[in-house]
Amino acid sequence: MPADLNPSEMVAARRPATRAMLYVVLGILGLFFLAPLAVMVLTSLRPIEEIRSAGIIGIPQTLTLDAWRAAWSQACIAAVCEGLQPYFRNSLVIAIPATLLSTLLGAINGYALTKFRFPGADAIMVLIILGCFLPLQAVLIPAAQTLSALGLANSIYGLILIYTVYGLPFTTLFFRNYYVGVPSEIVRAAHMDGAGFWRIFFQIMVPISWPIAMVSVVFQFTGIWNEFLFGVSFTTGASQTVTVALNNLVNTTFGVKQYNLDMAASLIAALPVLIVYLFVGRFFVRGLTAGSIKG
Amino acid sequence: MTRLSISGLRKSFGVVDVLKSVDIEVEDNGFLVLLGPSGCGKSTLLNVIAGLERATAGSIRIDDRDITDVEAKDRDIAMVFQSYALYPSMSVARNITFSMEVRGVPRAERRKAAETVAASLQIEHLLDRRPAQLSGGQRQRVAIGRALVRSPKIFLFDEPLSNLDTQLRLETRALIKRLHQRVGATSVYVTHDQSEAMTLATRIAVMAKGEVAQFGTPAEIYARPASVFVARFVGSPPMNFLAGTIVGEGAGRTLQLDGFADIAPVALEATGLPVSPGHAVTVGIRPDRIVIGEGASRDGLRLLATIDLVEETGTDVLVYLKVGGLELIARQPPEARLTPGTSVPILLPVKDLHLFDRETELRIGF
Amino acid sequence: MSQSSLRVEPAPHPRGGAGRFGRGRSGLGRHAPAWLAISPSLLAILIFVYGFALWTAYVSLSASRMVPDFALVGLRNYERMWGQDRWLVAAGNLVTFTALYVVVTLAVGLLIAILLDQKVRGETPLRTIFLYPAAVSLIVTGIAWKWLLNPGTGVEAFMRSAGWEGFAFDWIIRSETVIYAIVVAAVWQQAGFVSVLFLAALRGVDGEMVKAARLDGAGPIRTYWSVIIPAIRPAFISAGVLLVAFALKTFDLVVAMTAQGPGYASALPSTFVYDMAFQRNQLGMAAAGAISILVFAAIIVLPYVVWEFRKSDAR
Ligand SMILES: Nc1ncnc2c1ncn2[C@@H]1O[C@H](COP(=O)(O)OP(=O)(O)OP(=O)(O)O)[C@@H](O)[C@H]1O
Ligand SMILES: [Mg+2]
Numbered sequence: 017m018p019a020d021l022n023p024s025e026m027v028a029a030r031r032p033a034t035r036a037m038l039y040v041v042l043g044i045l046g047l048f049f050l051a052p053l054a055v056m057v058l059t060s061l062r063p064i065e066e067i068r069s070a071g072i073i074g075i076p077q078t079l080t081l082d083a084w085r086a087a088w089s090q091a092c093i094a095a096v097c098e099g100l101q102p103y104f105r106n107s108l109v110i111a112i113p114a115t116l117l118s119t120l121l122g123a124i125n126g127y128a129l130t131k132f133r134f135p136g137a138d139a140i141m142v143l144i145i146l147g148c149f150l151p152l153q154a155v156l157i158p159a160a161q162t163l164s165a166l167g168l169a170n171s172i173y174g175l176i177l178i179y180t181v182y183g184l185p186f187t188t189l190f191f192r193n194y195y196v197g198v199p200s201e202i203v204r205a206a207h208m209d210g211a212g213f214w215r216i217f218f219q220i221m222v223p224i225s226w227p228i229a230m231v232s233v234v235f236q237f238t239g240i241w242n243e244f245l246f247g248v249s250f251t252t253g254a255s256q257t258v259t260v261a262l263n264n265l266v267n268t269t270f271g272v273k274q275y276n277l278d279m280a281a282s283l284i285a286a287l288p289v290l291i292v293y294l295f296v297g298r299f300f301v302r303g304l305t306a307g308s309i310k311g
Numbered sequence: 312m313t314r315l316s317i318s319g320l321r322k323s324f325g326v327v328d329v330l331k332s333v334d335i336e337v338e339d340n341g342f343l344v345l346l347g348p349s350g351c352g353k354s355t356l357l358n359v360i361a362g363l364e365r366a367t368a369g370s371i372r373i374d375d376r377d378i379t380d381v382e383a384k385d386r387d388i389a390m391v392f393q394s395y396a397l398y399p400s401m402s403v404a405r406n407i408t409f410s411m412e413v414r415g416v417p418r419a420e421r422r423k424a425a426e427t428v429a430a431s432l433q434i435e436h437l438l439d440r441r442p443a444q445l446s447g448g449q450r451q452r453v454a455i456g457r458a459l460v461r462s463p464k465i466f467l468f469d470e471p472l473s474n475l476d477t478q479l480r481l482e483t484r485a486l487i488k489r490l491h492q493r494v495g496a497t498s499v500y501v502t503h504d505q506s507e508a509m510t511l512a513t514r515i516a517v518m519a520k521g522e523v524a525q526f527g528t529p530a531e532i533y534a535r536p537a538s539v540f541v542a543r544f545v546g547s548p549p550m551n552f553l554a555g556t557i558v559g560e561g562a563g564r565t566l567q568l569d570g571f572a573d574i575a576p577v578a579l580e581a582t583g584l585p586v587s588p589g590h591a592v593t594v595g596i597r598p599d600r601i602v603i604g605e606g607a608s609r610d611g612l613r614l615l616a617t618i619d620l621v622e623e624t625g626t627d628v629l630v631y632l633k634v635g636g637l638e639l640i641a642r643q644p645p646e647a648r649l650t651p652g653t654s655v656p657i658l659l660p661v662k663d664l665h666l667f668d669r670e671t672e673l674r675i676g677f
Numbered sequence: 678m679s680q681s682s683l684r685v686e687p688a689p690h691p692r693g694g695a696g697r698f699g700r701g702r703s704g705l706g707r708h709a710p711a712w713l714a715i716s717p718s719l720l721a722i723l724i725f726v727y728g729f730a731l732w733t734a735y736v737s738l739s740a741s742r743m744v745p746d747f748a749l750v751g752l753r754n755y756e757r758m759w760g761q762d763r764w765l766v767a768a769g770n771l772v773t774f775t776a777l778y779v780v781v782t783l784a785v786g787l788l789i790a791i792l793l794d795q796k797v798r799g800e801t802p803l804r805t806i807f808l809y810p811a812a813v814s815l816i817v818t819g820i821a822w823k824w825l826l827n828p829g830t831g832v833e834a835f836m837r838s839a840g841w842e843g844f845a846f847d848w849i850i851r852s853e854t855v856i857y858a859i860v861v862a863a864v865w866q867q868a869g870f871v872s873v874l875f876l877a878a879l880r881g882v883d884g885e886m887v888k889a890a891r892l893d894g895a896g897p898i899r900t901y902w903s904v905i906i907p908a909i910r911p912a913f914i915s916a917g918v919l920l921v922a923f924a925l926k927t928f929d930l931v932v933a934m935t936a937q938g939p940g941y942a943s944a945l946p947s948t949f950v951y952d953m954a955f956q957r958n959q960l961g962m963a964a965a966g967a968i969s970i971l972v973f974a975a976i977i978v979l980p981y982v983v984w985e986f987r988k989s990d991a992r
Contacts, residue, residue, distance in 0.1 A: 035795075042792050045785075046806050049865065052821040053809070059824075072824050073835040121718050128715045134708035140719060142986065147726045149918075149978040151925045153950040154971040155729035157736055157964055160954075161745065162729075181725045184718050201396035204363050205457070209410035210384035213710035219409075223400030242814030244929035245947075249955060263816050263933055275824060282817045293812035297805070301873050365707070 060084060060280035067275050083276035087284055091277055093256075093264045100284055102254065103261035107241055108288075110172055110257060114179035115236040121180070122187020122232055127221050129188075130195040131203045132213070141192060147185030152245050163250055170255050175247065179240045186239075187232045194228035194303075195221070231303035234296055238289045258285050313373060313464040313497040314339055315360070320369035322352075322359055329355045331521045332369070337514060340495045344508040347518035348544070353501040356518075357467050360499060362386050373464055389458035390467040393474065395450045397442035397457075403429075404438040407456045428456045432486070448479040452486075459490070466491075466498040472507065484510065505545050509533070517541045535665075539672040542595050542665060548629065550595045551639045554669065557590040566594065566664075568612060570635060577612050577661050586666070586675060593672070595665035601641035602658040603630065603649070611660040618651050632657065730971060737964035745960065754965040764966065767944040770856050771973075774945065775924040777860045778867075782920055783913065785864060786871030791901065793872070794879050804876075807869035815866065819933025822862035823849070852942035855935055859943060863930060867923065871916050878912035879905065918981045925974050946970050 055073055060083050062076040089099040129141045159178060160169070168174030198221070206216045247257040256264070262285040266278045293300075315337040322330040329352045337343040345353045358364040360371060362383030370379045378386050397406050405412070407428055408421040416424075429435045432452045442450055451471060458466055471487070472480045488511055491498060502508055508515050509529045517524045517532060517540075525537040536542035542550045554569040558576060564586070565576035579586070586592070602609075603616075616632040616639065623645070630641045630649055634657070641657070643649070666675040737754050740746040758764045789807055793800055810818065825831040828847040836844035848854035848861075882905050890904040928947035931937055937944040946966050953963035 038792060038795055038797065041788075042797065042803060045789060045792075046803060049806050049810060049869065052818075052825060052865065055825060056821050067830075071834040071838060072830045073832070124714050125718050128711040132708055132711035134711055137711075138986075140715065142982065143727075144718065144722050146978075146982060147722055149922050149974055149982075150726055150730070151922075151947070151967070151970045151974050153926075153928075153947050153967040154733050155725065156733075156950065156967065157954055157960055158729035158732040159725070178725075181721045184722060185726075188718070199394050199396060201392040201394050202398060204358075204361075205390065205392060205396040206398065206409070207363065207383050208361060208388065208390050209457070209461075210413040211409070213714065215413065220398050220400065238812050242816070244814065244816055244932070245926075245951070248932075249951070259814050259816050259929075262820075263929075266820055266933070267936075275830065278820055278824075282820045286813045286817045289812045289814070290809065293809060294805070297808065297812070301804075301808070304873075 056279045056283055060087075060276050060283055062276055064272075064274060064276055068272070072275055083274070083280040084284070087265075087277055087281035091265055091281065092268055093261050094253075094268060096253075100258055100261055100265065100281055103256050103258040104284070106172060106251075106255060107258040110175045110179065111237055111240040114176045114183065114240050115233055117176075118180045118183035118187045118236055119229060119232040121184055122189075123191045123222070123225060123229065124217065125184070125188040126191025126193075126195045127217050128213075130192055131198075131200060131216075131221075141188075144185050144188050145192070147182070148189060150182075150185075152182065156245070156249060159246070160249060170251055170253070172255055174250055175257070178246055178250070179236075179243065182246075183236050183239070186235060190228050190232045190235070190304075191225070194225065198224065227299065227303045230296060230299045234292055234300040235304075237292060241289050261285075315341075315343075315465055315497055315499070316372045317360070318370055318372075320356070320359065320371065321367045322355055322364065323367050329521055330359070330367075333521075333523055335516055335523065335526060337497055337499065339497060340513075341497055342491055342511055342513045343497075343499045344512035344515045345499065345501045345518055346503065346505060346508045346515055346544070347524075348503060351518045352521045353503075353518055354469055357390070357469050357499060357501055360465070361388055361390050361467055386465075387461075387463050388465045388467060389461045389463040390469065391451075391454050391458050391471045393470040395442070395454040395474075397450055397453055399442055402439050402441060403434065403445070403453050403456075406442065406453055407460050409457070410461050424460050425456075428460045431459070431490070432456050447475055448483060451475060451479075451483055455487070455490070459494070462494075463496065466496050468498065468500040470501050470503070472502070473504070487511065505547065508545075517544060535674065536595075537674050539593055539595070539667050542667070546597055548598050548640045548642070550597050550665070551601070553594045553596075553637060553639075555592050555594040555666075557586045557588055557592065560588050564588070566592070566612075566661075566666075568594070568614075571614070574612060574614060577610060579661075591669040592675065593667040593669050594659075595667065596659050596663055598629070598640045598642040600660060600663035601632075601639065602660060603641060603643060603647065603655050605656060605658070609658065609660050610662075611658045611664075614657050614659070615654055616657045617654050618649050621649050621651055733964045733967050733971075735964075736960055737968045739961055739964075741960035741964070743958035743960070750961070754961040755969075758962050758965045758969075763941050763944060764946075764949055766941055767946045767949045767966075768969075770944060771925070771946050773856050774860060774863075774927070775921060777857070778863050778924050779917055779920045781860065782864050782867050782871055783916060785868040786916065787875050787906075789868065789872035790875035790879055793876055804869075804873070807872055809869070810866045811870040813866070815927070815929040816933045818862050818866045819930045822858070822865070823934045826858050826861070849935065850939060852939050855939065855943040859927075859930060859934060862934060863924075863927065866930075867920065871920070874912055874916050875909065878909040882908045914981065914984075918978060921977045922974065925970055 058074070058076055059067060059072050061079045061081070063078055063080055063082070066077055087099055089101050090097060091099045093100075093103075125144065129137045163169045163171075163174040163178070166174070168177065202220060203216055206220050211219070241257075242259055243257070244259050244263070247260040248263070251257060251260060262281055265281050315335075317333055317335040320330055320333040321328070333356060335343065345356060347353055355364065359366050362378070362381060362385075366379055370377055372378065373386070398409065401409065404422065404425040407425045408416075411421045411424060425438060426435065429438055432455060434449060434452050434456065437445060437449060437453070442453070445453065451474075454471070468487070472483055475483060484507060487500075491511075500507075500511060512529050514526065515529055515532050516526045519540050525532055525541045527535075532541065532545055536545060536550075539552070543552075556567050556569055557579070558565050558567045564579045566579055567576040568574055602611075614634050616634045618630060619633045619638070620631040622629040622631075625645075627645050628643045628647055628649070630643055630647075632639045632641060632655075639657075649655070667673060668675055736745065738749050738751065740748045740750045740753075793803060797803065826846070826849040828834065828845070828850060831846075833844055833846045836846070849858040886904060886908065887900060890900045895903065926947065927945060928951065931943055931945055931948055935943045937948050946969060950963045950966040950970070953959040953966060
């Protein structure tokens with residue numbers, strides 16, 4: 017037996033029968049996870065008559081992009097028949113600044129609280145991080161009242177504010193876990209070189225932070241894009257987010273159920289996060305697990 | 312001209328007193344080594360000198376300027392860290408000259424400075440690399456370069472060699488020594504490696520539990536350790552200790568080893584120590600001073616020992632001796648032919664004995 | 678090289694230059710930039726998290742209905758809430774849902790992680806397949822599973838049309854089972870994420886310990902059960918706490934999948950709060966429901982946070 021086996025090799029099933037079983041079980045699990053996506057894609061490409069006669073599970077006989085087109089720009093949400101397109105834009109306009117802002121603030125907090133351990137820094141850290149576990153229902157009513165008092169009810173700015181603030185506990189936690197692994201001596205050395213708080217942050221910490229910034233950006237973007245409770249509580253009509261609009265579209269019923277339209281709309285609403293996930297998901301997972309293992 | 316004086320320095324973290332009244336003076340061009348066991352406050356003292364931690368009480372002066380409350384960046388002090396603490400995202404050249412960048416020195420000038428310093432450290436070919444692309448020894452040179460470029464009044468080193476392997480450690484130690492001889496800046500150097508301390512220092516401060524146990528030249532500290540602690544800490548293998556008692560009075564005073572009533576006591580008359588009869592002492596002797604064999608006609612304690620174990624280190628031989636219930640270590644030249652299990656007479660020459668008060672553990676006399 | 682050529686820079690001589698914040702020995706001065714930097718975030722968190730939670734607690738004790746009313750009515754809102762069948766169903770559902778969701782997700786996540794840890798071919802695409810649901814919103818998840826589990830359109834219809842006439846899979850339309858249908862969708866969404874956490878933990882297990890177990894004669898299953906799984910217990914606790922927090926927040930999944938139906942058989946405290954606040958103008962009772970969720974969350978989460986911080990202090 018070679019001397020440097022890793023644990024997985026040590027216990028890895030090696031008999032052919034066992035390995036066959038392994039792949040069968042993985043295959044079944046894989047099907048369970050893939051099936052909903054496959055059904056959505058296929059259904060979105062079929063004409064409604066065909067679905068109604070054969071059920072939503074099945075191989076399309078005719079392929080059509082009608083449902084996609086309708087979901088993007090024609091479907092009615094309440095009385096407005098412009099598809100998801102305007103709300104898609106809302107979500108982008110909300111998610112991008114809120115993501116960037118909360119990531120930047122989280123980085124500053126993580127830096128200030130781990131590298132300048134002033135009295136009370138630990139307590140402040142706990143105070144902020146506890147916010148990760150806040151059930152949002154517990155702040156729903158005051159948040160609604162505050163937004164309307166500020167004149168931000170039913171506005172994109174209101175949601176940017178809300179998503180930035182409630183993202184802070186997570187982004188702060190990410191950067192804290194990352195920065196505790198950065199030797200404080202680097203900061204001390206920079207201090208002795210004459211650099212101040214902000215110069216150390218921007219010239220020394222920021223350039224080495226991209227792995228965790230990636231985690232923070234992906235987490236915040238998908239979280240904000242997918243968020244529903246605040247979206248549905250604080251926006252209506254033209255300022256809805258795409259997730260809220262999707263829910264309304266599906267629940268706007270005129271006569272028969274448009275399965276293909278629902279599925280196409282769902283896919284459109286999920287597309288940005290799926291793309292983000294496909295392209296940078298690897299870095300996300302790596303950064304996240306590195307942090308959670310260490311921290 | 313840079314003199315560093317520290318007086319009455321205290322540092323506490325909350326209720327923990329990490330430094331209790333430290334007084335140290337380093338002369339111009341001096342090389343002070345802080346030596347002491349882990350956790351005794353060496354790094355803390357260095358950080359206070361650097362201005363990275365605030366002193367709780369006491370003062371630090373450079374020449375005649377009190378810098379106790381001056382910001383780290385304004386003290387004109389550079390520091391080399393144990394973990395190198397290079398800026399990971401910057402090239403070697405930028406690492407070295409970051410302090411100049413902060414001060415707004417033009418780029419061309421910075422590049423020239425980086426090249427000059429790099430040449431003196433033989434790292435010119437590495438200037439455009441990132442720290443991650445360097446070996447440990449190269450990183451340490453960059454860290455030294457970063458301090459050198461500032462031509463500070465004082466250099467601080469916090470265990471700069473402890474992450475290097477033996478070979479590199481010797482090389483870098485020599486490099487630091489050469490640089491110090493050439494640049495001649497006052498330096499404070501932390502280590503718990505006594506051979507580093509002995510070779511580099513002009514002064515050593517042995518620290519114990521937040522206090523300076525002894526402050527002196529390497530030779531003084533080796534020859535006249537001020538306490539059992541220092542004696543045990545400096546020298547390898549460490550000094551041997553035995554219990555003894557003073558017998559008799561005036562010119563007839565002798566030292567009697569406890570538990571060895573049959574061994575002839577040794578006369579202390581010549582040494583003129585301020586000890587009184589019945590005084591309990593700890594007797595110390597360095598391993599290389601134990602004489603195996605008859606030892607001619609010298610004065611001293613003569614004992615019969617059994618050779619327990621013989622270790623060849625290459626340059627010399629360590630002999631583990633059993634004397635009654637005691638174990639002594641002796642260092643002998645490599646040509647000594649000794650067989651484990653045999654009995655040999657040994658001599659502890661009186662002029663090589665160190666006496667400490669058994670109660671206070673402080674050196675007696677001198 | 679001469680000594681002077683090293684002196685590339687005239688050393689700065691700040692006369693008594695104590696820096697902007699440098700004078701005091703103990704004062705806040707030295708930490709002023711750090712304080713300044715975190716103060717906007719700290720202020721926001723104090724107001725939006727702690728202030729708002731207290732505000733909600735106050736509302737839950739007040740007579741507020743459609744508009745805020747500051748008259749305190751003691752625990753009347755809580756009493757009324759616990760007297761409502763809707764709340765009792767929601768609270769019962771939450772217990773069932775949380776227990777099943779956490780246990781099943783941990784089990785499936787661990788299974789996937791262990792299987793993927795056997796040096797399988799195609800680990801990367803498989804991981805992608807298991808993980809993508811976590812990126813998708815719960816609204817989308819709900820829409821997909823609503824039709825998949827609907828007996829008229831989904832799996833049941835498919836099996837029957839394939840020739841299995843007696844096949845029945847109608848959890849989603851029956852009051853007693855609808856919550857299980859929601860668990861299925863929720864597990865699908867999170868299991869991959871949990872498996873990633875477990876896989877990272879498995880790969881961090883000390884190889885020598887596993888070797889020692891093998892030399893002690895333990896087979897693969899024994900080794901997993903007695904050595905490896907205990908070694909990744911911290912990952913279990915972290916994942917478990919995360920899942921409980923998710924479970925308590927679950928709202929969108931129910932809205933999209935069942936709209937709390939049939940009737941209010943799949944209501945959760947979160948949907949109850951939303952209904953009371955925005956549909957029925959019962960702010961006081963909505964707040965009471967919200968505070969109940971918060972208390973539940975605190976009971977689970979606080980010990981965990983204390984444990985985590987103890988652990989990182991101990992290091
Ligand atoms: N920020 C701090 N808060 C509380 N105690 C501290 C702090 N920094 C250091 N200490 C304590 O002060 C003592 C001295 O620490 P210091 O780092 O100076 O030791 P050292 O002599 O450098 O040890 P080593 O040789 O291991 O580096 C230790 O007991 C340490 O626990
Ligand atoms: Mg130290």
